[in-house]
Amino acid sequence: MKRVSFRRLLDVLGGLVLASLVLVPSATGLGALPALGTALNPGTGVWRLSADAGTARSGEMALPGLKNPATVSFEDNGIAHVRTGDDQDLFRVIGYLHARFRLVQMDLTRRQANGTLSEVIGAATLEVDRFQRDLGLRRAAERDWAALGDDNPAKATLQSYSDGVNAALRELRSGNRMPTQFAVLGYEPADWSPVDSLAVQRLVGQKISFDSQAPLFSYAEKAMGTEAFKAWFPDVPENKQHPYDKGPFKKLPLTPLPQRSFPDPGNGTTKASAAGQTKPDGPLALGAGSELAPLLERLGELPNSGMGTMGHSNSWVVSGSRTESGKPILSADPHLPHSLPSIWYQLEGRSPGYHFSGVTTPGLPVPLLGKTDDFSWGLTASQRPTTLYYLEKTEQGRPDEFFSKGSWQPMTLLREKIAVRGQSDVDHTIKLTSHGPVMEVEGLTAAVWWAGTLPNDNLHSMLKMLRARNIQEFRDSLSNWVTPALNFSYADRHGDIAMFNAGVAPQVDGHPPTLPLPGDGTAEITGSIPFEALPSSVNPPEGYIVSANQREVTGDYPYQYSTSYNWVLHGWRDGEIVDRITSAGKLSFAETAAMQSDWHDNNARQLVPLLLEALNGEQLSGSEQQVVDMLRGWDFTAGPESLAPAFFDSFKNRVSWVTFEPWWKHYGVKQNPGEYLLPKGPDAGAWAQETLRGTVLGWIQHDPDNKYFSLPDGTKRTTTQVLREAFHQSVKRTVEKFGADLNGWRYDRYQRVLFPSLLGISALDVGPMPWGGNPRTINTSVGTRDDDAGNPLSNLSTAGPTWRLNVDWGTGEANSIFPAGQSENPMSPWYANGVPVWMKGQFWPVLEGDAVKGTSEWRLRP
Amino acid sequence: MRVVLIIAAVAALDAAALLVGWWWVTILVAALTVFRFAGTRVLLAVLAGTVVAWGASMAAQAGSQLGAVADLVAAMALNNRGLGWVVIVVSLVYALLLALAGSWIGGAARRLRRTEPEVVAEQEETLEAQHV
Numbered sequence: 001m002k003r004v005s006f007r008r009l010l011d012v013l014g015g016l017v018l019a020s021l022v023l024v025p026s027a028t029g030l031g032a033l034p035a036l037g038t039a040l041n042p043g044t045g046v047w048r049l050s051a052d053a054g055t056a057r058s059g060e061m062a063l064p065g066l067k068n069p070a071t072v073s074f075e076d077n078g079i080a081h082v083r084t085g086d087d088q089d090l091f092r093v094i095g096y097l098h099a100r101f102r103l104v105q106m107d108l109t110r111r112q113a114n115g116t117l118s119e120v121i122g123a124a125t126l127e128v129d130r131f132q133r134d135l136g137l138r139r140a141a142e143r144d145w146a147a148l149g150d151d152n153p154a155k156a157t158l159q160s161y162s163d164g165v166n167a168a169l170r171e172l173r174s175g176n177r178m179p180t181q182f183a184v185l186g187y188e189p190a191d192w193s194p195v196d197s198l199a200v201q202r203l204v205g206q207k208i209s210f211d212s213q214a215p216l217f218s219y220a221e222k223a224m225g226t227e228a229f230k231a232w233f234p235d236v237p238e239n240k241q242h243p244y245d246k247g248p249f250k251k252l253p254l255t256p257l258p259q260r261s262f263p264d265p266g267n268g269t270t271k272a273s274a275a276g277q278t279k280p281d282g283p284l285a286l287g288a289g290s291e292l293a294p295l296l297e298r299l300g301e302l303p304n305s306g307m308g309t310m311g312h313s314n315s316w317v318v319s320g321s322r323t324e325s326g327k328p329i330l331s332a333d334p335h336l337p338h339s340l341p342s343i344w345y346q347l348e349g350r351s352p353g354y355h356f357s358g359v360t361t362p363g364l365p366v367p368l369l370g371k372t373d374d375f376s377w378g379l380t381a382s383q384r385p386t387t388l389y390y391l392e393k394t395e396q397g398r399p400d401e402f403f404s405k406g407s408w409q410p411m412t413l414l415r416e417k418i419a420v421r422g423q424s425d426v427d428h429t430i431k432l433t434s435h436g437p438v439m440e441v442e443g444l445t446a447a448v449w450w451a452g453t454l455p456n457d458n459l460h461s462m463l464k465m466l467r468a469r470n471i472q473e474f475r476d477s478l479s480n481w482v483t484p485a486l487n488f489s490y491a492d493r494h495g496d497i498a499m500f501n502a503g504v505a506p507q508v509d510g511h512p513p514t515l516p517l518p519g520d521g522t523a524e525i526t527g528s529i530p531f532e533a534l535p536s537s538v539n540p541p542e543g544y545i546v547s548a549n550q551r552e553v554t555g556d557y558p559y560q561y562s563t564s565y566n567w568v569l570h571g572w573r574d575g576e577i578v579d580r581i582t583s584a585g586k587l588s589f590a591e592t593a594a595m596q597s598d599w600h601d602n603n604a605r606q607l608v609p610l611l612l613e614a615l616n617g618e619q620l621s622g623s624e625q626q627v628v629d630m631l632r633g634w635d636f637t638a639g640p641e642s643l644a645p646a647f648f649d650s651f652k653n654r655v656s657w658v659t660f661e662p663w664w665k666h667y668g669v670k671q672n673p674g675e676y677l678l679p680k681g682p683d684a685g686a687w688a689q690e691t692l693r694g695t696v697l698g699w700i701q702h703d704p705d706n707k708y709f710s711l712p713d714g715t716k717r718t719t720t721q722v723l724r725e726a727f728h729q730s731v732k733r734t735v736e737k738f739g740a741d742l743n744g745w746r747y748d749r750y751q752r753v754l755f756p757s758l759l760g761i762s763a764l765d766v767g768p769m770p771w772g773g774n775p776r777t778i779n780t781s782v783g784t785r786d787d788d789a790g791n792p793l794s795n796l797s798t799a800g801p802t803w804r805l806n807v808d809w810g811t812g813e814a815n816s817i818f819p820a821g822q823s824e825n826p827m828s829p830w831y832a833n834g835v836p837v838w839m840k841g842q843f844w845p846v847l848e849g850d851a852v853k854g855t856s857e858w859r860l861r862p
Numbered sequence: 863m864r865v866v867l868i869i870a871a872v873a874a875l876d877a878a879a880l881l882v883g884w885w886w887v888t889i890l891v892a893a894l895t896v897f898r899f900a901g902t903r904v905l906l907a908v909l910a911g912t913v914v915a916w917g918a919s920m921a922a923q924a925g926s927q928l929g930a931v932a933d934l935v936a937a938m939a940l941n942n943r944g945l946g947w948v949v950i951v952v953s954l955v956y957a958l959l960l961a962l963a964g965s966w967i968g969g970a971a972r973r974l975r976r977t978e979p980e981v982v983a984e985q986e987e988t989l990e991a992q993h994v
Contacts, residue, residue, distance in 0.1 A: 008974050015966035019889065022963045026885065037885040040953045042919030044883030046935045047953075049924070176883045184938050763937030826934055827927065 039183040044176035046183055049827050058856040061171075065092055065163045066862040072097065073854030077844055078822030078830035080347040081852050088160040090351035091365040093860065095164025095192070098345060101823050101830075102362035103172070104181045105341050105758055106165070106200075107189040109363055113199035114138045118426075119419040120187050126426060129418050134430050134437040137206065140260070140453040141198035147455065154459040158194035161365035165192035179825065181759070200363030201459070204343075205452045207336070208381045209484035214389045215446065216677050216687060217565045218516050223669040231708070232660070233565040233691050236555040238698025239606070242574045243553050244487075244499050244545045245535035251558040254507055254527025258455040258482060312549050312569060312780055314596070314801075315378035315489040316577055317497040319543040324586045325810020328491035332369055332378025333596050333801035335780050339758045340766060340832055342820030344803050348848055354466055357846050359803050359818070366462045369805060371814060371846070374469050375492035376807035380547040382485040382501050382535075383569065384562040386451035388508070390435040390519035402433045402447070405521035409434065435519060447519055451504050456482035471496045471538065478502040479531045487535075487547040493809050498538040499545040501552055505529040507560050514566045529559045544581045548573035548778075565687075570694035572602040572776035580778075589808040593815060596804050597841035598778040603693065604648050605636040607655070610700055614723035623740055624731045630742060640748035640772040647734045647745070649774075649794075650683050654726035654733075656692040657682040659709060666712035683733060685794070747772055753781060753797040755819055755835055757826070766832045769839070771797055779841075804843065815843035865907045868895060872911025873918070880919040888912055888957060892964030897972045905969075909961050916957035920950070 026037035039045045056074045063070070068085030070093050075081075080097055084090045098106060111117045115132035117125035132138075148155040169191060172178050182188055221229045312335035320326045336343060344359035349367070358370015369378050393403035401408045414430040431438040435447040457480060464477035474490055478500055485503030490496070506513060506525045517523040535552035537545045549569035551562050564570070579602075580595050581587065608631055615628060627647055634644040657679065664678060671678050679686040699706045704719040711717060738745045748770035757764035773781035781797035803818040819838035823830040837844065847853070872891055879887030892908045924931040932946030940948070 008970070012967075012970040012974055015963070015970040018966050019963040022959050023886075023889070026960070036956055038883070040956055041880055041883055041885035042916060042923045042953075043880040043885075045885075046949075047920045047923040047928075047931055049931045049934055180935075181938065184935070759938070761937055761941055763941050763943040764934075826937075827930065 035183075035186055039186070044178075044183075046180045048177065049180045049825065056856045056858065058858070060859040060861060063092065063096055063164070063860040063862070064167050065160075066860060069862070070860040072858040072860065073852055074856045074858075075844075075847065075853060076855045077833060079844065079847075080345075080822070081847075081854065082347060082349045084351045087351045087353040088156055090349050090354060091157045091160040092164035092167075094347065094349060094360065094365055095161035095166075096168045096860075097164075097347065098360070098362040099165040099168030099172075099192070102341055102345060103168070103189065103824075104179050105824050106192070106362045108758070109200050109203060110192075110196045113141075113203040114196075115418070118421065120185055120421055122421040123423060126418065126420060130428055131439070133416060133418070133428060134439050135206070135210075135448070135450065136430070136437060136453050137199045137202040138195070140202055140455075141195045143260075144198055144455055144457070145195045148457075152457070152460055153463050154457060155194075157365050157459065157463060158197050161197060162192045162194050181824075197363055197365065198459075200361070202452055204361055204364070204368075205484040209386050209452060210450055211387050211567050213566050213687070214385070214387065214513075214515050216672050217514070219672050219677055220664070220669050220688065221515055224664075224667045228663075228667065232695055233563065233688075234695070235561070235563045236551060237564040237570045237691070237694040238696075238703075239571055239694040239701070240575060240698075241554075241571050242546060242550055242578050243535075244537045244540075244547060245501075245553050247554055247556060249553070249557050250533050252530045252533045255530045257504055257506065257525060257528050260454055312573075312775070312782070313378075313380035314546075314548045314573060314577065314778060314780075315380050315487070315499075316544060316546040316548075316581065317489050317491040317499065318581060318587055318592065319497045319539065320495050320810065322543045322581065322584075322587055323592075323808070323810060324588045325808050327493070327495055327808065327810030328497045329587065329589060329592050329806065329808045329810075330371075330376040330378060330489060330491035330497075331592050331596060331804075331806045332376075332380075332489060333804040334369065334379060335782070335800055336802045337799040338753075338755045338802065338819060340755050340764065340820050340826075341758060341822075341824040342802060342818050342834075344818050344820070345822060346803075346816065346818065348846075348852070350849075355848075356466055357814070357848055358805075359816075364459075366459065366466065368462075369803065371805075371807050372466060372468075373493075375471075375474060375490060376805070376809070376814070377465070377474070378489040378805065380487045380489070380549055382487050382503065382552065382562075383549050383567040384485055384505055385513040385560070385566050386483060386485055386504065386506065388435075388449040388506060388513050388525070389446040389516040390433070390449060390523070391516050392433050392435070392438065392447050392519035400431065403520060404434060411438070433519065446516060449506070449525070451483040451485070451506065454482050454504065458482060470494060471498055474498075475500055475536075481531075487552065489545065489547060491807065491809060495809075496539055497545060499536060499547055501535040502531065503534075505534065505559065505561070512563070513560055514563045533559070542582075544578070546574050546577045546581070548577060550574045564691045564694065570690065573778050573780070576600050576602040576605075576778055589806065589811055589813050592808075593804075593806040593843060594841065595778060596801065596806070599637050599639045599642075599772050600778070601636050601638045601645070601648070601774060601776050603652055603697070603776050604634070604638075604644070606701070607652065607697055608634065608636065608648070610719075611651070611723050611727060614720040615727060618724055621731075623735050624728070626742055627731050627734075638747060638772050638774050638777055640746070640751070640770055642747045642772070643742050643745040645747045645751070645772075645774070646738050647730055650730040650733050651726055652693060653679065653683050653685065653689060654730050655723065656689055656696050658722050658726045658729070659696050660692055662711050663708055682729065751781070751795045751797070753800070753839070755832065756798060758824070764826050766835050768796060771839075773797065773800070801838075804838070805846075806843070807846075814846035816846050817843045864899070865903050868899065868904060868907040869911040869914065871895075872908050873914040876912055876915030877919050880915060885960070888915070888960040889964035889967075892961040893968035893971070896965040896968035898968075900969070900972060905965055908965055909958055912957050912961035913954055916954060920953065 028035055066089050068089060070084040070089055073081040082093045084093055115129040118129045178188055315332040317328055317330045319328055323329050343361055345362050346359050348357040356367050356370050356372045358367030360367050398408060400411045400413060402411060412432040416428050417425040418428050419425050433447040436449045439448050461477055461481050465474060468474040468477055478488060481502035483503050488500045488502060490498040505528050507527055508523050509526050511517050511523040550571050630644055638645045676686050677688050679689050700719045709717050709719055709722055751771050752768035753771035754765060754767040773779045775782045780800045782799040783796050805816045807814040817834055817838045819835045821830040821833045872895060875891045876888050895908050921928055929946055932949040933943045935949045936945040937943045
């Protein structure tokens with residue numbers, strides 16, 4: 001009897017053990033494993049992917065909070081057209097739309113901004129979270145939200161937008177229709193708040209304005225000394241420049257900067273606020289996290305986008321005197337890292353007080369580029385110093401103090417806990433000096449003053465801008481713009497064109513803000529360039545204005561401004577754009593739009609003729625003669641079928657290498673820890689190379705006797721010798737790499753473009769595909785990826801024009817395209833439907849009003 | 863006949879629950895079925911009904927894109943689009959594990975509460991079931 005009972009007991013026990021083994025991972029997941037029941041069940045798990053991937057089915061639905069009925073029409077390409085009877089309804093519907101099509105992107109973006117990625121990803125993103133918490137986007141967003149007055153329209157707009165997002169969240173939750181990616185990741189997003197939007201807004205600014213150029217170039221400046229450093233890296237690049245504001249300049253008194261306040265130092269133990277943004281239950285608190293799934297590992301690579309490594313853009317406006325239509329044309333294409341989904345969500349919004357078409361960023365309620373009924377506008381990053389590094393004096397015995405203005409000051413300490421998936425929370429202490437958070441960047445520990453966390457009311461500026469009726473109102477709307485520093489291009493129906501630089505421009509007495517500054521109080525910021533004195537151009541006599549991240553002003557600008565090494569672009573793209581505009585007759589809309597796909601390399605256009613001249617009389621081998629013949633017939637296009645870029649890719653770097661490499665060895669310039677200040681080899685690119693390429697070209701053109709062409713030991717060299725040596729080396733190297741047959745040198749055999757999935761999953765990427773272009777072409781191709789050894793992957797373009805816009809105020813035509821799609825669902829036909837159109841240099845028309853041919857429509861009722 | 867009915871009933875109950883995401887009903891249905899009806903054939907019928915319910919629900923949700931969805935999930939979870947079949951197999955094996963766990967609990971509970979005469983009756987019932 002006893003034996004039988006024991007067996008039965010074992011029987012029950014076995015059943016319970018098996019049930020537990022199945023139930024625990026089913027209900028809560030294990031470590032990196034998501035909750036299997038939620039993830040795999042056919043009703044609400046991953047198998048819904050195709051059901052949710054639909055474009056947008058017509059129908060009527062409730063959107064709580066709406067004051068009046070609203071509609072959203074969808075074109076067959078996914079572009080949305082929102083019509084509401086109330087202004088706040090418009091932003092509510094935009095929030096709803098964003099959440100319905102980009103919820104995963106929104107949540108990950110918010111987490112990156114807030115420093116809470118590790119909570120859902122694990123230890124792989126811990127350093128990113130630390131970095132973001134140090135930088136303090138969330139702190140700044142909370143501060144600015146608290147400071148918004150009730151009468152500020154930005155407050156209502158942010159609230160309406162959040163309400164729309166949360167309405168979609170509730171709908172998705174109650175219908176068990178959360179995006180499948182959440183099932184795979186094993187969590188659900190929390191409600192959206194206005195503070196989240198403000199944090200995302202700052203993250204967008206971070207991606208284009210937070211830079212590490214000052215500590216990076218300090219390695220060169222320290223080794224070379226100021227004189228040599230300034231010769232190589234001058235304020236104004238040595239090669240031909242195209243500033244859109246040529247003066248005369250006004251030297252106006254500085255304006256005070258918005259004052260930022262940090263939490264009370266006496267408190268000292270400020271705990272992180274509700275930055276978690278997730279349901280606390282579920283898999284996050286469970287499991288050892290011993291083995292991360294590939295998805296989680298790839299997500300761990302997201303920090304790359306936290307540093308401004310790619311902030312190029314083009315925008316130009318041409319007045320009616322130069323266009324076929326007799327009215328202005330605006331073209332704009334912001335260059336950023338490609339991703340699927342894109343940073344952009346395109347829509348038309350119409351309400352009693354607003355009518356715009358343009359691109360929004362999921363998380364933000366307003367378009368950042370686009371057009372209204374009265375004007376069109378574009379943006380380019382103004383590459384002037386807004387990230388300042390202060391070297392604080394500290395002592396081992398005073399770990400939480402810094403020496404400033406003659407005495408030891410306490411740092412403000414903020415103690416936070418970072419939730420990490422698969423392990424216990426990690427303590428993190430943020431140290432703040434009067435200059436900013438203490439951070440380690442490029443091997444340098446410094447307090448970082450970054451304009452991106454200054455108090456700002458940019459959304460209010462954007463709302464005013466969207467209601468502007470003319471150039472004066474547009475300009476006025478920008479007068480309080482704080483950050484990031486941008487050039488706003490403008491063209492309107494009245495015939496006016498303009499470019500306005502906006503944003504704070506910190507000035508430091510007696511020290512260049514582009515290099516690390518002493519933190520002892522002798523290099524404090526004295527104010528900002530007043531808006532009235534920032535670069536601008538209105539209806540210039542030449543009939544065009546171009547911004548392509550070049551230095552906006554001439555050398556006599558009376559303020560501290562960008563330098564050749566402070567991330568500014570060196571005149572290649574703007575040079576090409578100016579050439580194209582000035583050499584054309586009357587520009588048509590189609591011609592202007594086609595310029596955005598231009599692949600002429602302006603560096604080659606200037607350097608190759610000098611090389612060919614230098615080779616006159618030189619003894620050449622058979623291969624070298626072939627290359628010379630090829631170069632003589634080259635139109636300087638770096639298109640997919642071109643042969644010459646194979647050679648020029650090497651040559652442009654070798655000219656700098658042959659000139660400068662003996663010298664930086666002589667000076668003992670050290671490589672930065674990330675090893676991208678100096679080229680690792682004669683054909684490698686590097687940050688210093690970007691500047692030196694312009695420097696050496698300018699010297700060859702205007703200063704051929706410059707001492708740096710000769711060798712440090714006194715051996716005399718001429719520019720001709722330098723060019724010849726670089727040529728011989730480059731031909732040898734190109735033949736070794738691609739063979740002696742020039743037909744094997746086609747650019748598209750090795751130049752590729754890749755549109756990576758935002759989740760970092762290569763199986764969800766589009767590409768790589770044969771491509772053309774380089775960082776100097778108008779149609780920019782920039783690589784932002786490293787190989788496994790940490791070396792930049794050459795010839796893999798992962799960044800470039802993320803949206804193209806053209807508006808002709810004479811014909812009324814407008815078109816646009818972005819290399820992605822409106823939906824983040826990889827199964828949606830709107831996931832990457834813009835890629836092939838973009839690659840062909842084609843566009844989608846920007847349709848408005850009755851011209852919209854909606855293939856489906858949502859009718860939203862309160 | 864009873865086996866067929868069990869398959870149909872299990873499949874219907876499971877599928878209905880799966881429509882709203884109640885994956886745990888698979889365990890419950892298996893447990894109750896095996897608690898009520900004993901025998902190997904009943905167990906196999908429960909497993910078959912479970913597979914039918916999960917397979918049909920997966921196909922109903924994904925439609926003609928079942929393979930594509932599986933490939934996409936494989937891409938997200940395994941970073942390999944070619945392993946979609948693994949995702950399908952894992953899903954069905956997982957469903958079977960749920961049913962097995964439920965069946966075990968149901969069977970154990972049944973055996974725990976039975977008395978000697980019930981054992982005899984059960985044996986008779988099992989024999990009877992084998993002739994259905």
